[in-house]
Amino acid sequence: MTTESPTIVAHAMSADDVIVALDSHRTGLTHADAEQFREKYGPNALASSTPVPGWRRFLSHFNDVLIYILLVAALLKAIIGDWVEFGIIAAAAIAIATVGFIQEGRANKALESIKSMLALDTQVLRNGEWISMPVEELVPGDVVRLRSGDRVPADLRILSENNLQVDESALTGESISAEKDVAEVAQDAGIADRTSMAYAGTIVTAGAGEGIVVATGAATQIGHITEMVSEVEKVETPLSRQLAKLGTQISIVIGFVTVLIVAVGTLVYDFPLGDMLSAAIGFAVAAVPEGLPALVTITLALGVQQMAKRKAIARKMTAIETLGSVDTICSDKTGTLTQNEMTAKVVSINGESYKVTGTGYSPVGSIEPSTFSPAMHEALLTAALCNDAGTEKTESGWKVVGPPTEAALTVLADKAGVSREGYSRIGHVPFDSSHKFAATVDSYPDGSRVFHAVGAPDRLLERASLEIQADGSTAPLDRAAWEHRISELSSQGLRLIGLANSTRPDLTEKTPELAEIEEITFLGVVGIMDPPRPEAQEAIAAAHKAGINVKMITGDHAGTASAIARELGIGADHDELKSLTGAELEVMTDDELAAVAHEVDVYARTSPEHKIRIVRALQSHGDVVAMTGDGVNDAPSIARSDVGVAMGVKGTEATKEAADIVLSDDNFATITAAVEEGRRIYANIRKSVVFMLPTNGAQSLVILVAVLLGLALPLAPVQILWINLVTAITLSIPLSMEPAEPGIMSRPARAKGEQILQGRTFALVGAVSLLIGGVTLAVFVTVRNATGDYALAQTTALNTLAFSQLAYLFNCRILEGSSFTRRTFTGNSSVWKAIAALIGLQLLLTYAPFMNRLFHTTGLEPISWLVVLATAVAVFIVVEGLKLAIRKGAISRPTPKV
Numbered sequence: 001m002t003t004e005s006p007t008i009v010a011h012a013m014s015a016d017d018v019i020v021a022l023d024s025h026r027t028g029l030t031h032a033d034a035e036q037f038r039e040k041y042g043p044n045a046l047a048s049s050t051p052v053p054g055w056r057r058f059l060s061h062f063n064d065v066l067i068y069i070l071l072v073a074a075l076l077k078a079i080i081g082d083w084v085e086f087g088i089i090a091a092a093a094i095a096i097a098t099v100g101f102i103q104e105g106r107a108n109k110a111l112e113s114i115k116s117m118l119a120l121d122t123q124v125l126r127n128g129e130w131i132s133m134p135v136e137e138l139v140p141g142d143v144v145r146l147r148s149g150d151r152v153p154a155d156l157r158i159l160s161e162n163n164l165q166v167d168e169s170a171l172t173g174e175s176i177s178a179e180k181d182v183a184e185v186a187q188d189a190g191i192a193d194r195t196s197m198a199y200a201g202t203i204v205t206a207g208a209g210e211g212i213v214v215a216t217g218a219a220t221q222i223g224h225i226t227e228m229v230s231e232v233e234k235v236e237t238p239l240s241r242q243l244a245k246l247g248t249q250i251s252i253v254i255g256f257v258t259v260l261i262v263a264v265g266t267l268v269y270d271f272p273l274g275d276m277l278s279a280a281i282g283f284a285v286a287a288v289p290e291g292l293p294a295l296v297t298i299t300l301a302l303g304v305q306q307m308a309k310r311k312a313i314a315r316k317m318t319a320i321e322t323l324g325s326v327d328t329i330c331s332d333k334t335g336t337l338t339q340n341e342m343t344a345k346v347v348s349i350n351g352e353s354y355k356v357t358g359t360g361y362s363p364v365g366s367i368e369p370s371t372f373s374p375a376m377h378e379a380l381l382t383a384a385l386c387n388d389a390g391t392e393k394t395e396s397g398w399k400v401v402g403p404p405t406e407a408a409l410t411v412l413a414d415k416a417g418v419s420r421e422g423y424s425r426i427g428h429v430p431f432d433s434s435h436k437f438a439a440t441v442d443s444y445p446d447g448s449r450v451f452h453a454v455g456a457p458d459r460l461l462e463r464a465s466l467e468i469q470a471d472g473s474t475a476p477l478d479r480a481a482w483e484h485r486i487s488e489l490s491s492q493g494l495r496l497i498g499l500a501n502s503t504r505p506d507l508t509e510k511t512p513e514l515a516e517i518e519e520i521t522f523l524g525v526v527g528i529m530d531p532p533r534p535e536a537q538e539a540i541a542a543a544h545k546a547g548i549n550v551k552m553i554t555g556d557h558a559g560t561a562s563a564i565a566r567e568l569g570i571g572a573d574h575d576e577l578k579s580l581t582g583a584e585l586e587v588m589t590d591d592e593l594a595a596v597a598h599e600v601d602v603y604a605r606t607s608p609e610h611k612i613r614i615v616r617a618l619q620s621h622g623d624v625v626a627m628t629g630d631g632v633n634d635a636p637s638i639a640r641s642d643v644g645v646a647m648g649v650k651g652t653e654a655t656k657e658a659a660d661i662v663l664s665d666d667n668f669a670t671i672t673a674a675v676e677e678g679r680r681i682y683a684n685i686r687k688s689v690v691f692m693l694p695t696n697g698a699q700s701l702v703i704l705v706a707v708l709l710g711l712a713l714p715l716a717p718v719q720i721l722w723i724n725l726v727t728a729i730t731l732s733i734p735l736s737m738e739p740a741e742p743g744i745m746s747r748p749a750r751a752k753g754e755q756i757l758q759g760r761t762f763a764l765v766g767a768v769s770l771l772i773g774g775v776t777l778a779v780f781v782t783v784r785n786a787t788g789d790y791a792l793a794q795t796t797a798l799n800t801l802a803f804s805q806l807a808y809l810f811n812c813r814i815l816e817g818s819s820f821t822r823r824t825f826t827g828n829s830s831v832w833k834a835i836a837a838l839i840g841l842q843l844l845l846t847y848a849p850f851m852n853r854l855f856h857t858t859g860l861e862p863i864s865w866l867v868v869l870a871t872a873v874a875v876f877i878v879v880e881g882l883k884l885a886i887r888k889g890a891i892s893r894p895t896p897k898v
Contacts, residue, residue: 006140010157010214011194012187018157018212024141026159028125037139044138044154044216046226058098072284122153125210142213146204155220156198156211158182163207163432166198169334170631171221171608172555176342176404176495177205190582190605191221192555201632206403206431225608228636254284257700261707269710276707281717283703296685299736303681311664312674319643319660321685323678326548326643327749328623329671330615333554333561335650336628336668337568338530342404344412345494345531348485349375349524350467356415359531361391361398361407363414372416374472379523382499384413384420386440386452405497408528409454435459437498439517450503451517457486457498457525464500464522474521486525493563494527529560537568539669544569547748548675551601551618553611555633558604571601582606585613593617611637624749628663628671629655645671672745680740682750688732690761691812695723695805697769702777702797712790714780714797716856722845727802730838731809734830738813760886761815767882768811772804775871783864791858795846798857799868802842806835807876811883819880 008021019025029037062071074090122135123145130145135153138144144156146164158164164180172178172192181195191199198204198211200220217223258280265276300317307314314320334340341360346353352373358365372380389402389410400407413419426449427441437455444450453460461482466474489496502520540550550570554561558579571577579602585593590613597617603610611627615637618625627634627641630651635658638644646659647666656662663670702714715723779800784793809831810824825831845851847859860868 009187011189011197012184014184015157015159015182022141022212024212027128028143029141030127034139037141041139042217043136045136046217046223138213138216140213140216144211144213146209146211148204148206150204152198152200152202154200154213155215157214158196158198159210159212161207161209163430164209165206167203167205171199171202171633174555180209188583191607192605225632225636228608257704258284265707279703279707279713283700298733299681299685299688302736303677307674307677310673310677311670313662313664315662316660320678321682322643323675324682325624325750326626326675328549328618329543329626330551330553331668332629332634333552333556333564334530335630335647335666337536338532338564340530342408342528343531344408344526344528346527347379347524349379351470352376356412358415361400361411363411365415367416373470375468375470378468378501379499380413380416380418382452382501382523383409384418385423385442386438386454450501453500453520455498457496460498460500460522463518463520465519466521468521468523477522489527491559493560494529497526497528499523532564532568533667535669539672540569542672542745546745553603553606553614555606556604561602561604565602577601579604582610585610594620608633608636612640615641631655676740676745679744683741684736684738686756687735687812687815689756690765690815691735691809692732693765694768694772698773698776698801701769701773705777714777715794718855719798722855723801726841727805727838730834731805734828734834735812737830738828763886764882768808768879771875771878775804776801779867791856795857795860796864799842800871803868803872804875806838807872808879810876811879
């Protein structure tokens with residue numbers, strides 16, 4: 001059984017030709033035909049994704065080269081019978097994997113969310129009778145009935161319609177409902193321009209109609225998007241790439257040195273093989289930054305909480321770090337950059353122009369000039385009376401009741417103080433796609449009757465013979481002048497609504513020809529638009545300052561989109577915005593698109609396929625791309641981008657599930673705030689890595705030098721694990737809570753290939769590793785030679801290492817400047833909490849009998865503590881000298897290829 005549908009270009013064919021091509025009839029299919037087609041085409045359903053079992057997701061967290069080293073070390077400990085250290089090392093590996101598993105969160109449910117967009121039941125014409133049946137049973141050739149409020153059950157070719165309007169924003173991103181028509185359209189028409197089609201998952205907002213099913217299940221537009229989501233390749237984050245390379249390089253070094261240790265110990269010093277295996281294991285455990293995965297996870301988890309406070313909900317922790325390297329944001333227009341609330345901005349009467357202030361559906365605002373001519377009053381009265389929409393105030397703000405376009409006219413009348421009271425409607429012609437206007441006959445308080453019409457300006461001009469003058473009188477229509485004015489307003493991105501009336505004496509409530517009335521008086525036009533969010537312009541300016549390009553990708557028309565983009569400040573040259581339409585993009589190759597991708601500011605009339613191609617074109621230049629959206633049509637490109645951002649209020653569930661970040665306020669400004677948070681988190685991860693690696697470097701050098709010099713091991717493997725997992729993490733966590741550095745959003749976005757350890761930081765890690773390793777080894781040798789007590793020497797060396805790392809923590813709070821400042825010791829209370837925790841843990845390790853048995857430690861005398869503390873202070877001072885020398889170029893090291 002297949003899930004294919006007939007291959008026809010239904011939108012470009014006449015309705016009768018489509019019926020013939022599908023072997024169907026105006027009276028629908030017979031039950032026998034339908035059963036045959038079901039066997040051929042399969043059910044009208046989307047395939048479910050197979051979830052990954054929990055045990056497999058858990059085991060996947062062991063797939064890390066550093067974890068492999070720990071597991072091999074544990075296995076070797078088991079082979080030589082050291083079960084205590086085997087248990088500690090194995091427990092550390094399991095703990096790291098468990099943390100990753102818990103923080104991974106829920107699996108992606110995008111496909112199931114898209115599947116839920118299909119309707120449950122529908123009205124179908126079978127054997128010449130209308131019946132209700134589940135949508136899964138629909139087949140190509142079925143004739144389906146559509147009514148206001150219905151969810152379209154499959155892809156349909158319109159057969160008949162009566163003012164049929166469909167909300168296709170989930171597919172096209174266009175906020176205004178699409179008007180449907182029986183007439184075929186051009187073969188190359190984009191989805192938003194296919195007025196002869198209704199697509200699965202969209203919603204009928206007005207009117208009624210009938211359509212014939214041309215595609216079901218996976219062959220529908222929704223099914224096509226589902227397939228694109230499932231096929232989108234996963235983009236690895238910059239940090240994960242860097243950490244993976246770092247882990248591989250560390251593992252290679254560990255493998256080489258462990259062989260060297262065994263060879264030197266057994267061949268040069270004739271040490272027992274078992275002792276050398278223990279030393280090699282000690283070196284491997286010392287060199288592995290076991291705490292690094294946990295540290296990154298904790299830092300990102302804390303970042304999740306901070307971003308949530310800024311109204312950005314992170315579904316995937318790795319996206320937080322990636323946000324810090326974003327250099328291109330592709331943003332949807334409607335609802336993200338704009339308010340998704342149609343608002344009247346200007347009223348143009350013959351010789352007069354009125355500016356309307358205020359945005360959205362709130363009646364707060366004014367009209368300038370505030371003194372209205374008789375002509376303006378007639379226009380406002382028409383807007384109020386030929387209108388069935390209203391607004392209401394809710395806890396979350398003003399909401400529209402009725403079509404958004406009519407609501408804009410209602411709010412306009414409210415701002416002008418024009419009321420419907422005293423007027424009564426006695427006749428009505430609803431909006432219809434055939435004549436493109438709505439009309440009413442209204443009774444005035446004085447008993448007169450007036451015809452009012454609201455609709456497409458060109459259609460009203462066709463029927464008009466007069467135009468109103470400022471004083472309320474009429475004159476012959478100057479159609480050319482109006483067409484020029486309409487063209488001017490349209491170029492500003494305004495959607496225009498024409499207003500007209502007539503005082504014909506023969507108007508009655510029974511007039512059947514209202515839709516055909518002519519010789520009306522043209523009053524003027526109202527320019528409406530979905531206004532930009534007030535905070536979006538400032539946010540875009542902040543993004544540009546941070547070196548981030550902003551591209552608008554929308555299903556709306558190029559003129560409207562460019563006007564909004566210009567007002568928002570998108571593009572390097574706001575007066576010379578470059579736009580590209582979906583039709584133009586369609587004929588371009590991927591290479592041609594990549595060549596112009598950076599130059600284009602606005603992509604208009606785009607489809608889901610276009611959006612993915614745009615994202616890929618930008619990524620081909622090395623851009624780290626964030627993609628925002630709210631409709632199911634955005635899901636594939638959101639999944640393909642480096643950081644997918646979905647709207648939490650008006651976004652579809654499919655989009656939210658495909659996204660990495662969900663905005664709880666649907667606000668572009670929140671994206672720039674999230675980028676700032678991402679930069680702060682990445683900077684803190686870098687500080688934490690620079691802080692943590694010298695611990696491993698120092699321990700590794702201590703073991704390596706001890707073996708090469710034929711000395712006993714200064715640190716046991718379990719002691720090394722203690723330092724790596726307990727001490728290093730305890731002290732690293734405060735660095736993850738560091739506030740954002742001054743001017744963090746004035747810097748360019750970091751390069752995609754930028755490494756965590758750059759020249760200066762790499763030099764600092766190497767120098768501090770030598771310093772802390774040297775003093776630790778020196779303390780061990782001094783105490784052992786002075787006392788002969790091996791446990792005392794190890795315990796003193798262990799505490800020297802821990803407290804030297806504590807001192808180094810203060811050096812790392814300000815990496816690029818001097819730490820001899822008050823700021824080093826203030827501004828982050830978690831630093832002192834961590835210090836208190838470390839002191840408590842080290843005292844427990846040193847004096848608790850059960851810890852002495854597990855970790856081979858012993859109690860210290862006061863003189864030993866003086867040595868430890870004096871060494872720590874010396875480390876802080878020397879490291880500041882190293883930082884100064886590195887800043888002045890006295891110490892440098894090429895950046896490693898991490």
